[in-house]
Amino acid sequence: MTSLLKQTEQTLEKAQADINPRWYPRYHLAARAGWMNDPNGLVWFDGWYHAFYQHHPYSPEWGPMHWGHARSKDLVHWEHMPVALAPEGPADVDGCFSGSAVVDGDTLALIYTGHKFHGSPDTDDNLYQVQCLATSRDGIHFERHGMVIDTPSGLHHFRDPKVWREGERWYMVVGSRVENTGQVRLYSSSDLRKWQDEGIFAEADEGMGYMWECPDFFTLEGKRVLMFSPQGIAAEGYRNRNLFQSGYLLGEWQQGQPFTHDGQFIELDHGHDFYAPQSFLTPDNRRIVIGWLDMWESPMPEQQDGWAGMLSLPRELSLGDDYRVRMKPADEVTALRGSYYPTPACCLRNQKVLITADAEAVEVQLVWDLNASTAEQFGMALGDGLRIYADNQAQRLIVERRYPEYSLVGTRSIPLPADGLLTLRIFIDRSSVEVFVNDGDACLSSRIYPHPAQRDLSLFANHGVATLQQAGYWSLDK
Numbered sequence: 001m002t003s004l005l006k007q008t009e010q011t012l013e014k015a016q017a018d019i020n021p022r023w024y025p026r027y028h029l030a031a032r033a034g035w036m037n038d039p040n041g042l043v044w045f046d047g048w049y050h051a052f053y054q055h056h057p058y059s060p061e062w063g064p065m066h067w068g069h070a071r072s073k074d075l076v077h078w079e080h081m082p083v084a085l086a087p088e089g090p091a092d093v094d095g096c097f098s099g100s101a102v103v104d105g106d107t108l109a110l111i112y113t114g115h116k117f118h119g120s121p122d123t124d125d126n127l128y129q130v131q132c133l134a135t136s137r138d139g140i141h142f143e144r145h146g147m148v149i150d151t152p153s154g155l156h157h158f159r160d161p162k163v164w165r166e167g168e169r170w171y172m173v174v175g176s177r178v179e180n181t182g183q184v185r186l187y188s189s190s191d192l193r194k195w196q197d198e199g200i201f202a203e204a205d206e207g208m209g210y211m212w213e214c215p216d217f218f219t220l221e222g223k224r225v226l227m228f229s230p231q232g233i234a235a236e237g238y239r240n241r242n243l244f245q246s247g248y249l250l251g252e253w254q255q256g257q258p259f260t261h262d263g264q265f266i267e268l269d270h271g272h273d274f275y276a277p278q279s280f281l282t283p284d285n286r287r288i289v290i291g292w293l294d295m296w297e298s299p300m301p302e303q304q305d306g307w308a309g310m311l312s313l314p315r316e317l318s319l320g321d322d323y324r325v326r327m328k329p330a331d332e333v334t335a336l337r338g339s340y341y342p343t344p345a346c347c348l349r350n351q352k353v354l355i356t357a358d359a360e361a362v363e364v365q366l367v368w369d370l371n372a373s374t375a376e377q378f379g380m381a382l383g384d385g386l387r388i389y390a391d392n393q394a395q396r397l398i399v400e401r402r403y404p405e406y407s408l409v410g411t412r413s414i415p416l417p418a419d420g421l422l423t424l425r426i427f428i429d430r431s432s433v434e435v436f437v438n439d440g441d442a443c444l445s446s447r448i449y450p451h452p453a454q455r456d457l458s459l460f461a462n463h464g465v466a467t468l469q470q471a472g473y474w475s476l477d478k
């Protein structure tokens, strides 16, 4: 371990002891202390799932990026590991930015962006982003090999390599910005060290953003998926409401050709906070995605508690008959379930019914019969700050958060399902909610900041009747 990494561990140990735990997740992954953003290098290696992440261990603000590290046997119980990479080489002197991991024989390889300025950091003209390699035999200690791809001439924003194996070669997509157009570049290699430029893989059409961050490319049930996080798409009605988006294009690709897409960009998650998702394969070939459960430039009240940022639950992807990507909690998530508390399936009429006084870490399951529900609004509330409800007039499912003391007030929503049943799996942690709709149709994820004394969970129906076919919750245990 380098002396910088040793110092980082000492700092984290001290900072961890000082954290205020009121909003620190009970069953999601967050940094021990300090700042976290994107998930990086998600991979199965040597009997463990590894999650690396963008990390600033020295404060709960974004700063020179390190790679934090945790590992898990089951994707839900995580063990913190020593920080894997610090910005300490000539190629990554100002930060080890996002990237990915692959298993090459008995070696775990991390491919990430080295971020550096040649001169003053006040202008992008001095910014250089290059792709770097680090390898490990034990999955814990990494040997750094420095730069493997230099910044293409004329570019400055060139980051977030995602590597995969196809046929006899390694391929890499990299996000980039060419003037005001987002792009994905493609490279290929036989040994992860020497890379061949394969040209432009995909490019933003008019209005599709000035920078495409965190590209990821994979096959899902025979279709090719380009998942990425564009910056610079304008909000339109209910769509693209967040400052930045994350979503996908479906299409076709053959080696030696650019990617061609069939339809429009679709957001992966419809809540307030989901960005920079990355995918990986489990040993039994499920495609799992984990995202950063935050949004750039959004208030993060937990910063006053000594930490910031968390990752989403692992979600399994599949392809719907309508060629939309479906996303539901990975099966492993049920391992968190403790006792089940059924709420007598019932009818609510202009009333509010308490389910539990203290919902800190729970999974709620609700099956609403929309055809037998005339109430104008009906759903679930957590304290005064969060409501997840069907609005019968707007015909939408709404996630509404109201934390005016932190400037976090507003709604996100999706259309109500047409087929009469609204099945919700709602995961509440100390400062997050993830709502999975109709077994994969849609997901809405948001950060929430309830006062610890206001975690009462209730069901309500306003102005009419609402009918539940099933209702109950599990307490979730670590």
Ligand code: FRU
Binding pocket: 037, 038, 054, 065, 097, 098, 113, 159, 160, 213, 214, 275, 276
């Ligand atoms: C995405 C991102 C990446 C970059 C990293 C820096 O959230 O902006 O493009 O590599 O975060 O921390």
